[in-house]
Amino acid sequence: MIIPMELYLPIAGNSVNIAAVFGLGGAVGLLSGIFGVGGGFLMTPLLIMMGIPPTVAAASDSNQIVGASTSGTLAHLRLGNVDVKMGVLLLVGGVLGGTVGVQIIKILRQMGNADFLINITYVLMLGLVGGYMFVESLQSMSKAKAKAKAPGAPEKHVKSSAFGRFSASLPWQMDFTRSGVRMSPLMPLFLGGLVGVLSAIMGVGGGFIMVPVMVYLLRMPMHVVVGTSLFQILFTCINVTVMQSISNHTVDFVLALILLIGSALGAQIGAKIGKKLHGDQLKILLASLVLVMMFQMLYGLLAKPGVLLAYVGGH
Amino acid sequence: MKRAALLCILLLVLPATAMADGIAFQVAPGSIDIDALYNGTAIDVSGQVPEGSQVVVRFTGAPEDVAMKQKGKALGLLWMNMNTLHFSGVPKVCLVESTVPLDQLGEAAGKLGLVGMAQAIGIEPATADRKELLPELLKLKRSEKLYRESDGAVKLGESRDGSRQFTANLPIPSRLSPGPYEVEVFAVKDAQIVAQGVEKIDARLVGIPAAMADLAFNHGAWYGILASIIAIFAGLAIGMIFQSKEAH
Numbered sequence: 001m002i003i004p005m006e007l008y009l010p011i012a013g014n015s016v017n018i019a020a021v022f023g024l025g026g027a028v029g030l031l032s033g034i035f036g037v038g039g040g041f042l043m044t045p046l047l048i049m050m051g052i053p054p055t056v057a058a059a060s061d062s063n064q065i066v067g068a069s070t071s072g073t074l075a076h077l078r079l080g081n082v083d084v085k086m087g088v089l090l091l092v093g094g095v096l097g098g099t100v101g102v103q104i105i106k107i108l109r110q111m112g113n114a115d116f117l118i119n120i121t122y123v124l125m126l127g128l129v130g131g132y133m134f135v136e137s138l139q140s141m142s143k144a145k146a147k148a149k150a151p152g153a154p155e156k157h158v159k160s161s162a163f164g165r166f167s168a169s170l171p172w173q174m175d176f177t178r179s180g181v182r183m184s185p186l187m188p189l190f191l192g193g194l195v196g197v198l199s200a201i202m203g204v205g206g207g208f209i210m211v212p213v214m215v216y217l218l219r220m221p222m223h224v225v226v227g228t229s230l231f232q233i234l235f236t237c238i239n240v241t242v243m244q245s246i247s248n249h250t251v252d253f254v255l256a257l258i259l260l261i262g263s264a265l266g267a268q269i270g271a272k273i274g275k276k277l278h279g280d281q282l283k284i285l286l287a288s289l290v291l292v293m294m295f296q297m298l299y300g301l302l303a304k305p306g307v308l309l310a311y312v313g314g315h
Numbered sequence: 316m317k318r319a320a321l322l323c324i325l326l327l328v329l330p331a332t333a334m335a336d337g338i339a340f341q342v343a344p345g346s347i348d349i350d351a352l353y354n355g356t357a358i359d360v361s362g363q364v365p366e367g368s369q370v371v372v373r374f375t376g377a378p379e380d381v382a383m384k385q386k387g388k389a390l391g392l393l394w395m396n397m398n399t400l401h402f403s404g405v406p407k408v409c410l411v412e413s414t415v416p417l418d419q420l421g422e423a424a425g426k427l428g429l430v431g432m433a434q435a436i437g438i439e440p441a442t443a444d445r446k447e448l449l450p451e452l453l454k455l456k457r458s459e460k461l462y463r464e465s466d467g468a469v470k471l472g473e474s475r476d477g478s479r480q481f482t483a484n485l486p487i488p489s490r491l492s493p494g495p496y497e498v499e500v501f502a503v504k505d506a507q508i509v510a511q512g513v514e515k516i517d518a519r520l521v522g523i524p525a526a527m528a529d530l531a532f533n534h535g536a537w538y539g540i541l542a543s544i545i546a547i548f549a550g551l552a553i554g555m556i557f558q559s560k561e562a563h
Contacts (some may be wrong), residue, residue: 001361006354006489011531014490015354017530051459051490063542070550116395238414238543245539249531260546264553301393307455309383309448310396 011252013102018258020050025064032065032263033270034277035286036226036233037207040065041293043259052255054311059250060259062240067260068267069234073204075271076227083178083224087231089185090192090210094236097196105201120233123297127200129212130290136216137283146282163217179220179228182239193218207233208290215283222279336498338512340481345434347487347496347518355489358516360498363478368504370469370481371427375497376407394409401439402452406432407492412468412483417418421506429453429464450553460488493520493528 001115024046040061049059076082080090164180170184195210207229214225245251274282340362347356360372380403384396409432413420417428425431433449456462472480485498494519502510520528531538 006352008349008351008489008524010355010520010528013492042432063546066543067550071554072550074551075557076385098522099526116393119393160408172364196363228369238547239328241543241546242536242539245531245542246535249535251531251542252541253527253538253545255543256546260549261553264550268553268557301395303394305386305394307458308451309400310386311381311383 007254007258009052009252009255011250012052012060012255014051014053016050016052016255021255021258022262024050025068025259026266028259029068029072029263029266030270030273031289032068032230033075033267033272034226034274035270035282035289036072036076036211036229037209037286039068039153039207039263041208049074052252053250055248056084056251056252056255059241060252060256060294062176062244063251063253063256064259064263065237066258068263069230069237072266072267072271073234074232075268076230077177079223079227079271079275080178080206080225081223082231083220083228083251084231086176086179086188086214086218086220087228089188090214090228091194091232091235093189093192093194094196094199094210094232095239097193097198098200098236099196100193100196101200103280104197111145112182119297121198121201121303122201123294125209126290126294130287130294133215133283133287134291137287141280141284169221176220179218179224181219183218188218191295197307208293210312222282223275226274226282327395328466337365338502340498340500340512340514342498342514342516346516347371347491348367349491349493349518349524350521352525353489353491353524355486355491358485358487358498359482360485360500361480361482362455362500362512364473364500364502365475365504365509365515366479368479368502368509369420370471370483371411371413371420371482371503372469373427373497373499373501374408374410374485374487375432375499376409376492377477377495378404378406379533381405383452385443400448400505403437403439403447405436405452405456407494408488408496409456410462410487411464412485414468414469414471416466420503423506423508424501424503427501427508428482429462455474459490461490489491491518493518512560 004017006015011309024043029045031037031042040058043061043064044054044057047061048054052060052173068116073082167183167187170186172184172186173182174185175182191213192210195213198209210232211225211229214228215222220228241251277285332424335396338527340360343359347358358374364370368429374542382400383400383402385398385400387397387399389395409429411417411428411432413424413427417424426434430449430453433453436452438445438448468485469481472482474480495515498514498516500512501508519525530541
């Protein structure tokens with residue numbers, strides 16, 4: 001029996017090579033398992049290059065992430081890396097923030113120049129977040145080395161920033177045992193909302209913003225951050241899949257399923273690789289990835305495009 | 316005897332022979348079926364044209380309106396999607412095949428090509444620069460393999476009684492949406508179109524793609540929920556497989 005290599009996708013309206021789609025899913029799943037990001041930023045443009053219409057690529061991708069993050073969340077749950085309480089609070093905040101973000105983007109579109117603003121925000125955010133993470137993890141890596149050389153060195157002093165004092169002054173302080181932090185539930189609610197607003201405006205899943213927020217503002221350990229982020233992405237993407245299916249009919253399930261099998265496998269392997277890496281190593285790798293993305297976007301903005309027209313609804 | 320019977324059946328199945336404006340030709344198969352394994356196909360066009368003429372065969376999809384963003388430089392530096400443009404009467408697909416390159420056939424035949432076809436496309440707002448935008452539109456459609464202009468796929472055969480046999484094997488792109496399409500044949504002689512004919516051909520979804528498209532477009536909510544549930548179960552199943560592997 002000959003296994004067919006090309007499959008026609010009814011919603012995308014084109015045929016694709018199964019092996020190529022499967023491989024793409026695997027590679028993106030690996031990243032998602034290691035870093036706890038959805039990987040839509042990588043997947044969508046590559047699908048468009050394979051001849052999938054932009055709107056279908058973005059929507060099918062979120063369907064795929066549902067499966068991949070289920071697999072990834074499961075793997076991290078077993079490793080004890082998911083803070084469910086924190087995840088639910090961030091999720092609730094994210095949904096509220098997303099609703100606000102959609103309204104903001106509507107107003108921006110009416111004022112014109114929305115695309116310009118979105119692109120600039122994107123590049124600046126990625127540059128800032130990536131740059132900060134990169135420098136910070138480099139510093140803490142060299143500190144760790146210095147400590148190993150001089151065991152008698154003084155313990156690192158606890159930072160008491162204005163942000164920390166503000167956080168401690170909020171009501172209903174409670175323990176998040178998995179993350180090993182104590183704070184008010186208002187913090188994750190508010191920060192989740194902020195990420196929700198941003199991700200709705202930028203049209204992305206938000207993993208890339210959420211992960212740094214959990215690391216630096218909620219002070220969660222990197223391994224728990226990855227698992228909790230995947231847990232949260234799972235629910236966000238179910239919402240997007242159903243919404244897109246109802247209002248735009250742009251989810252191609254056949255495409256999503258092939259991607260998903262590849263990426264779910266990748267996510268399992270990724271979770272194991274991530275476990276072997278140190279928090280700082282993980283951070284610096286993620287920072288590099290964010291910076292590469294930023295430069296890629298910047299290049300897209302600066303270089304003259306091959307065709308001076310784009311379909312409406314694309315990126 | 317058996318073969319003759321088969322031929323008779325085949326002739327019956329073939330679509331009606333076109334006799335418009337003097338060109339008789341057949342298109343086979345009579346329709347394009349898009350099943351789960353569809354990856355582009357080819358259709359055969361054959362018939363007779365007046366002796367001494369060259370042949371142009373055109374495969375076109377129904378014209379549609381397309382909204383596009385024009386890319387331009389913002390702040391003199393950054394390439395962005397700028398103003399929205401509305402193109403009207405843009406054929407979904409336009410494949411032009413001829414016996415010799417179109418520019419060798421004179422002005423009348425030149426209009427049958429992509430550039431000639433594009434003249435009929437309307438652009439809103441009217442102030443838009445057609446000279447710049449139409450070639451960009453053609454470039455985009457060509458890169459999607461939906462537009463094509465080439466020679467060599469149409470072959471001329473023997474001449475007899477003042478008419479000449481032609482056959483064409485037209486490759487159809489994989490990126491094909493279901494709907495009505497047209498095959499046109501033009502005979503060009505001494506820089507003039509001396510005869511032409513048209514045949515309709517439908518592309519339709521069959522089997523799995525047809526069932527899925529129906530669910531997606533007519534029962535969107537169910538489709539989305541089902542897609543999510545299947546994705547979750549697939550993810551869980553793969554997760555389980557890994558878990559059981561680890562346990563051993």
